[in-house]
Amino acid sequence: MSRASGQRFFEDLAIGETIELRRMTVTKDMVVGFAREFDPFPFHLDEAAAKKSLLGGLAASGWQTVALSQRMLVDGFLSGIASLGSQGFTDLKWKKPVMVGDSIGGTATLVDLQGSEPDRDRGVVTIALDVRNGRGEPVMSMHLTHRVATRTETPDLPAEPASTTSGDGDKR
Amino acid sequence: MTRWYEDIVCDEPHVLGSHSFTEHEIVRFARQYDPEFFHTDREAAAHSVFGGLVASNLHAVSVGQRKMVDALFAEEKRLRSLGQEPGLSGPSPGVNRMRFQTQVRPGDSVSYTLTVTGKRASKSLPGWGLLFNTIQAVNQRGELVYEAELVGFSKRRDYRMPLNLRVFQSLMRLPVLRTVLRPK
Numbered sequence: 001m002s003r004a005s006g007q008r009f010f011e012d013l014a015i016g017e018t019i020e021l022r023r024m025t026v027t028k029d030m031v032v033g034f035a036r037e038f039d040p041f042p043f044h045l046d047e048a049a050a051k052k053s054l055l056g057g058l059a060a061s062g063w064q065t066v067a068l069s070q071r072m073l074v075d076g077f078l079s080g081i082a083s084l085g086s087q088g089f090t091d092l093k094w095k096k097p098v099m100v101g102d103s104i105g106g107t108a109t110l111v112d113l114q115g116s117e118p119d120r121d122r123g124v125v126t127i128a129l130d131v132r133n134g135r136g137e138p139v140m141s142m143h144l145t146h147r148v149a150t151r152t153e154t155p156d157l158p159a160e161p162a163s164t165t166s167g168d169g170d171k172r
Numbered sequence: 173m174t175r176w177y178e179d180i181v182c183d184e185p186h187v188l189g190s191h192s193f194t195e196h197e198i199v200r201f202a203r204q205y206d207p208e209f210f211h212t213d214r215e216a217a218a219h220s221v222f223g224g225l226v227a228s229n230l231h232a233v234s235v236g237q238r239k240m241v242d243a244l245f246a247e248e249k250r251l252r253s254l255g256q257e258p259g260l261s262g263p264s265p266g267v268n269r270m271r272f273q274t275q276v277r278p279g280d281s282v283s284y285t286l287t288v289t290g291k292r293a294s295k296s297l298p299g300w301g302l303l304f305n306t307i308q309a310v311n312q313r314g315e316l317v318y319e320a321e322l323v324g325f326s327k328r329r330d331y332r333m334p335l336n337l338r339v340f341q342s343l344m345r346l347p348v349l350r351t352v353l354r355p356k
Contacts, residue, residue, distance in 0.1 A: 038234040040241055054263060062264060063237050065207035067230050074207055083208055084221045085275075086229055088318070092267040142267075149221075 006060035007069070008081045009151040015110055021072040021131070025077055026060055031100055052110060059097035065104070065140050066092065066148040073108055073144075077127075083151035092142040105124035106131040109142070115150075123148050136168050174248040176259035177301035188239035188284040190309075194228055195278035199332035201231040226275035232282060232317055233270070233284055236309055240285045262300055262325030274315040281312045291326075299331045 023025050023122035039061035042049035050058040060068075098104060105129030131140040189292040195214070202211030206228035210220040217225040243259060250257040254284040276282060290304040333341070 034234075038238045040238070059195070061237070063230070065235050067234065070228075070230055071205050071207070078208060083225075084208070085208075086272055088229075088269070088271040090269050092270070094264065094266055097263075 010082070010113070010115070010125070010148040011151050013110055013113060013125055013148065015113055017110045019073075019077045019108040021069070021108060022078050023103050023134075024068060024072065025103045026068070026098055026100060028058065028100045031058060031060045031064065034060050034067070039063060044171070055097045055099075056155070057097075058100045060100075062094040062140070065094070065098050065131065066142070068104065069129055069140065069142075072105070073127070073129065076148070084147035084149055086146040087124065087147060089142045089144045092140070093122055094140055096137055096139045098133065098139050102139075103134040104108050104131055120150065120152065122149050124148070174244045174251070174258045175326070176212070177291065177293075177303075178329050179259065179303075180289050180291060180303065180326060182290060185285050185287045186243060187242045188286055190234070190281050190283040191235045191239065192236075192281045193231075193276050193278060195225060198227040198231065198276075198278060200223065201234070202228045217279065221284055222275055224277060226277055227280075229318065231274045232276050232309060233320070235282070236284045236318075236320075237349040238308055240286060240307070243286070248271065260327040262297070263282065264322055264324050266323055268321040268323065270318060270320045272318050274317050275310060276311065276317055278317065282309050282317055283311075284309050289321075295314055298333060298337060299328055300325045301328050 008057060019025060032045055035041070041061075043053035043059065044050070044061050045053050047058050050056075107130050109128045109130070110125055111128045113124045114126075127144045129140070129144060131144050132137060132139055146163050179270055199212055203252060204207070208228075210217040210222050210226055211231075213227045214225045217223075228237055242327045248258040285308045287306045287308075288303050289306050292302055294302050303326050305322045307320045308320075309319075
């Protein structure tokens with residue numbers, strides 16, 4: 001449903017639509033690679049140190065769990081819609097550490113749609129992400145808001161004025 | 173910061189440092205974690221709403237995490253060099269709010285600042301305090317890239333466990349009782 005033929009626009013989205021996210025297995029190389037660059041705490045880098053920490057073993061950075069969830073969301077949903085980028089998120093909760101060897105997956109549910117009046121060319125969708133490990137335990141949840149282009153007035157706009165980068169209207 | 177809960181001063185901004193984003197690293201991060209075309213393909217991005225290649229917001233946030241970890245380690249080192257025992261920060265339970273504002277483009281330099289805006293003793297983790305942190309990321313033109321409200325934990329130096337908890341903890345050391353008393 002989420003990746004039907006052709007791109008979907010804001011008008012094509014419906015509250016309640018649920019996308020099943022593809023599962024992925026979190027490997028030691030992935031965990032250590034991300035941690036070395038972005039979150040070099042010993043409990044994300046070193047097995048012995050991790051065993052002694054509150055996490056009880058080598059676990060992914062919480063931000064890596066967010067990034068991997070974003071990857072699953074792009075693959076399963078965002079790549080099939082006229083996405084204009086994210087506005088932010090609320091209520092991000094890290095509920096359980098993601099350990100090396102865990103497989104994570106979950107669902108993305110569209111929980112709100114807001115057309116923005118001054119910019120008729122876009123709307124904002126709120127997505128509830130529920131990410132779980134292989135035992136079905138919740139590991140992370142959050143509410144994302146994402147801008148999506150509307151179908152209206154897509155064709156034959158005049159060429160975009162030079163160098164307005166923060167503006168609107170310019171669609172793919 | 174790697175300070176004891178008691179030593180953390182609210183509303184005092186800590187400059188965490190800055191980072192210059194190259195096109196190469198923007199594309200590398202996005203290919204792995206956020207492969208929307210305006211993060212991965214310079215040509216296609218030129219025709220996007222952004223008018224050019226922009227970094228994944230999560231890339232900017234991940235670099236912010238790195239800046240924070242580096243600052244924690246530096247503070248720990250500084251305190252040790254003064255002959256003091258540094259405090260301990262614990263894993264974060266989450267982020268209340270994250271607002272993305274200005275996109276990061278290749279060549280942009282982003283500065284990160286952390287401010288503890290509030291703190292209180294944790295009810296769920298005895299011996300720890302909760303910290304309410306705001307992180308602001310600003311580019312070289314002074315435009316806000318993102319602002320986040322993060323929750324963190326910091327250990328309390330002056331904490332003394334109540335007697336009933338101490339009794340419980342020593343009982344938990346007995347193997348038989350541990351299996352009986354273990355929560356959930």
